[in-house]
Amino acid sequence: MDSEAASKAVLISNSEAWQDLKNHVTEINNTHLRDLLSDEERLKSFIIEHDGVVVDFSRQRATKETLTKLFSLAKEAKLKEKIDKLFAGDHINATENRSVLHVALRAPRDVVITSEGKNVVPDVWNVLDKIKVFSNKIREGSLVGATGKPLTDVVAIGIGGSFLGPLFVHTALKTEPKASELAKGRKLHFLANVDPIDVVRALDGLKQETTLVVVVSKTFTTAETMLNARTLRTWITAALGQGAVSKHMVAVSTNLKLVKDFGINPENAFTFWDWVGGRYSVCSAVGVLPLSIQYGFDTVNRFLQGAWSVDEHFRTTPFDKNLPVLLGLLSVWNVTFLGFPARAILPYCQALEKLAPHIQQVSMESNGKGVSIEGVQLPYETGEIDFGEPGTNGQHSFYQLIHQGRVIPCDFIGVIESQQPIYLKGEVVSNHDELMSNFFAQADALAYGKTSDELRAEGVPEKLIPHKTFKGNRPSVSILLKNVTPFTVGQLLAIYEHRVAVQGFLWGINSFDQWGVELGKVLASRVRAQINASHTKGKAVEGFNYSTTTLLTRYLKESIQVMGSEPDTIFPSHLLEDCT
């Protein structure tokens, strides 16, 4: 951006609303959550519900006044207009000149959502209908492999957004009673890492003649995915011959030309569009194809409906009752104004164990930016450091730091009905109650803490009092779901997706590009070229700094001893045994 444009660009941090929030921080810093949690009037407006999802914001370090100030900031940031632009298909991904329309992926057939003047919903449904037909055929065994056997295993190859979302949803549905019944006799496997160890692990126990490989890549150029795709093509053809590719490999991509060039039958290609960002693509064929083969299309359609329920809520609900908006505003409050750069995602539900890794990409790739959407260097940090694990496991691992070390705002996610209830006669509570006791307890432990007076009253020795004191005043959000079903998984996904967008809209950044991942890819190409030149022509390492030259030379010297200087195909032989 030139200096004239830069001077015209008004950063949100120059606004009065921003300054007002900054001034408000001292007041909040002098308030303890113990006091905020005793203000009943405040509590009533801090628990919000939409379509069965209850979100409790009462343990946020915020008052009603804080919210009012955040709403003013939202106005200043033109949040409403930006949300409307998203749904209207405006090119809000300005650096790539694209619409951002993942909401169209879950829109009912009769809804109209346009990009460049064209209603995209019929295109979405054409692909969904094609997936329904295809997945039914695989599931009922009318579409079979090269030797006539049913395709009972699917290996989905993909990385980043072409992996994490589908893995999250698959993990969430695996033990859901109806979904698991529908998946009987089938297995879904993922291959993401280019590490050959991941290949061997993904193929463990699989036979080529009963395996369908789904290559998932928006661009169909991602180095890791394409090498894994070629590796699995070799695995298939070694057993079944070249002709088997068309029966054992299908693709999901926006780049149908490259899919064809790879040798996949274009009829077995399931497309999506450049207005679907990779990390927002689980509701496209990226997730819908493998998940429909595993669980049936109707199950996946309920997942889409759950997401759409939140999309509608997000688009139409006033901000003071709007779950993604409130969550997004409060995250900005925590990160930017209170100065808490991290956030822990803590589901008290094993089925949601892959929520944190998925949201890590959605959030950190979207909002980890250094300049405004106009290209102006930001005087404030954006994004947050997301991490998480299922709650009780985390309690025995990193919660110590959250209780007595740094302040890390937490998302506690609890579920009322377990997918798999267990109760042992004679036990005080059911196994799920035991889990949920922790969900309720942790949020209060963080908020209230424990004072030295309380410890003294319990007779704790004086020298241990500093060690056993909990200052409390540590913020969290509690999200309570009725159950974990395809529908509620869709709701949860959309809540997080829109929350991330709200944060980006407030910070004034482009949450929908990811230029920061490019540099590493370019440098990897140089290293790849060097390794090849050294292996095949004996070329010495050159053009790198001292550090890289030293380690790369060491690596090449020893790896050439393993592979030879003109390597032939190497494939773990046990993967090729007994394959037909």
Ligand SMILES: O=P(O)(O)OC[C@H]1O[C@H](O)[C@H](O)[C@@H](O)[C@@H]1O
């Ligand atoms: O789906 P693909 O084109 O293979 O891309 C896979 C991933 O590649 C890159 O690393 C991007 O940063 C991710 O956003 C993307 O999800």
